[in-house]
Structure formats: structure tokens, C-alpha cells
Amino acid sequence: MNQKGGVGKTTTLLNLAAVLSSANTNTASPEVPDQSSVLYVDTDKQASGADAVQDAADAAAQAEQMTRGTVLNGRNLATGESTGLPFDFLQATTPAEIRAVPAIAKKYRHTLVDTAGSFDDLSRSEAAIEIADFILVPMLAEQMSRKPTERTIETMIRPQVGDNFAIVIVNWEARNGHGELLSAVEWITERGYPLMNTTIRKWTLVSKKTICTVGRRTRPALEVLGEFQALAIETTQRGI
Numbered sequence: 001m002n003q004k005g006g007v008g009k010t011t012t013l014l015n016l017a018a019v020l021s022s023a024n025t026n027t028a029s030p031e032v033p034d035q036s037s038v039l040y041v042d043t044d045k046q047a048s049g050a051d052a053v054q055d056a057a058d059a060a061a062q063a064e065q066m067t068r069g070t071v072l073n074g075r076n077l078a079t080g081e082s083t084g085l086p087f088d089f090l091q092a093t094t095p096a097e098i099r100a101v102p103a104i105a106k107k108y109r110h111t112l113v114d115t116a117g118s119f120d121d122l123s124r125s126e127a128a129i130e131i132a133d134f135i136l137v138p139m140l141a142e143q144m145s146r147k148p149t150e151r152t153i154e155t156m157i158r159p160q161v162g163d164n165f166a167i168v169i170v171n172w173e174a175r176n177g178h179g180e181l182l183s184a185v186e187w188i189t190e191r192g193y194p195l196m197n198t199t200i201r202k203w204t205l206v207s208k209k210t211i212c213t214v215g216r217r218t219r220p221a222l223e224v225l226g227e228f229q230a231l232a233i234e235t236t237q238r239g240i
């Protein structure tokens with residue numbers, strides 16, 4: 001969650017959903033599970049999550065390789081059709097639909113809820129916060145990302161759930177050096193906001209809308225995978 005659009009909420013969450021679902025199918029049983037253990041929920045009225053899911057599914061359909069354990073067994077819960085991805089998909093765009101998610105989530109090991117960029121409709125954001133066990137707040141290292149992040153945390157998240165959230169710095173341009181990153185970390189620490197240890201870098205591969213468990217295992221692809229796996233481990237340690 002972050003009221004600023006374009007910070008990387010959808011991209012980060014889809015990749016997190018991908019590594020969480022492949023981790024779960026990569027276990028003891030050699031049989032392919034027919035049901036995914038991860039549900040991705042899009043709460044955006046503009047269906048930006050649904051579009052991103054479609055892009056990722058198109059990329060997966062063309063891919064030659066998958067990470068071990070990645071099975072494209074996801075279903076769209078509304079239609080029953082395959083999502084072409086390793087996780088299930090649900091669109092929930094009204095507060096009532098969002099509040100109905102926990103009952104559906106019981107069937108899954110992990111449920112990830114994506115929120116819209118702007119808080120045009122506060123009741124939807126409130127519903128999303130209400131049903132959350134833990135809130136991930138993606139932000140950029142850039143200065144301009146601070147105000148919207150602070151506003152999201154102070155006006156929406158903290159009054160409802162206290163410190164049961166963490167910022168994750170995403171889309172970080174490593175080539176520009178560590179200055180900007182360190183300054184962002186300092187800003188976050190000064191405010192006492194919880195911060196994930198994992199930083200997601202800016203990757204051309206990620207911007208191409210392919211989820212990280214799909215595609216050829218080139219060196220950058222493995223590095224991308226490693227970052228999202230690290231984030232997944234940290235998130236599960238924090239209770240999702």
C-alpha cells in the first residue's frame with residue numbers, strides 16, 4: 001500500500017506472489033498440485049492488477065523456462081479460467097468485496113492484496129487495511145517518494161494498525177550509487193518506521209512485466225529472483 005501511483009506496488013506484489021507460490025510447490029510431493037496456495041487480490045477499480053496479471057501471463061506463455069517448482073496452475077476465481085500464472089486471481093473492488101476476502105483466503109497459504117494508487121475512495125483503502133495481517137509499503141529511494149509515503153502511513157496505516165507494517169524500498173537505481181538509498185534509510189529510521197532489509201533494485205527484466213520465476217535463468221534473472229526470494233522470506237517471518 002502507498003497512495004502514490006507508480007511506485008511499484010503491483011510489480012512487487014506479483015513477484016512476491018510468484019516466489020511464494022513456487023516455494024510452496026517445490027516441496028516433498030513430486031505431484032503437480034492442482035490448486036495454487038497463493039491468492040493475489042486486485043482492489044483497483046481500474047483493474048490495473050488484472051492488466052498486470054494478463055501481461056505476466058502473456059510473458060509466461062512465451063517463456064522457455066521456469067524456476068523449479070513453478071507450476072502455472074493459477075485460476076481466476078470469478079471465471080474459473082486459468083490465469084497462466086502460479087497463483088490465483090481475484091478482483092475485489094468494493095469495501096464489501098474486500099471484507100469478504102478473509103473467508104476466501106482461508107483456502108490459501110498466502111493472500112496478497114494489491115491496493116490502488118490514489119485514495120480516491122477511502123472506504124476501500126480502509127477495508128484493505130482492516131483485513132490485513134501485515135502491510136507492505138513500497139517506496140522509492142527518491143526524495144519525491146517521501147511525502148506520499150509519510151501521508152499514507154500517518155493518516156491511513158498507523159491510526160488503524162499501529163506499527164504492523166514495513167516499508168520496502170523498490171525500483172532502486174543502484175548505478176547512481178548508495179547516497180540516495182542511505183538518505184532514504186536515514187529518513188525512514190528518523191521517523192521510526194519499520195523497514196525491510198531487502199531492497200528491490202531497478203531491473204530491466206522486472207520492467208518488462210515478466211514475473212521472476214518465469215524465463216531463462218540468466219545471471220540477472222537469478223539476481224532478480226534472489227531479491228524477491230529474500231523479500232518473501234522476510235515477509236513470511238513477519239507473519240503473512
Ligand SMILES: Nc1ncnc2c1ncn2[C@@H]1O[C@H](COP(=O)(O)OP(=O)(O)O)[C@@H](O)[C@H]1O
Binds near residue numbers: 005007009
Ligand atoms: N524493481 C523494478 N525494476 C524495474 N521497473 C520497475 C520495478 N518496480 C516497478 N517498476 C516499474 O515501475 C512502473 C510502476 O510500477 P507499478 O507496479 O505499476 O506501480 P504501482 O502499482 O505502485 O502503481 C511500472 O512501469 C513497472 O514496470
Ligand SMILES: [Mg+2]
Binds near residue numbers: 009010049116117
Ligand atoms: Mg498498481
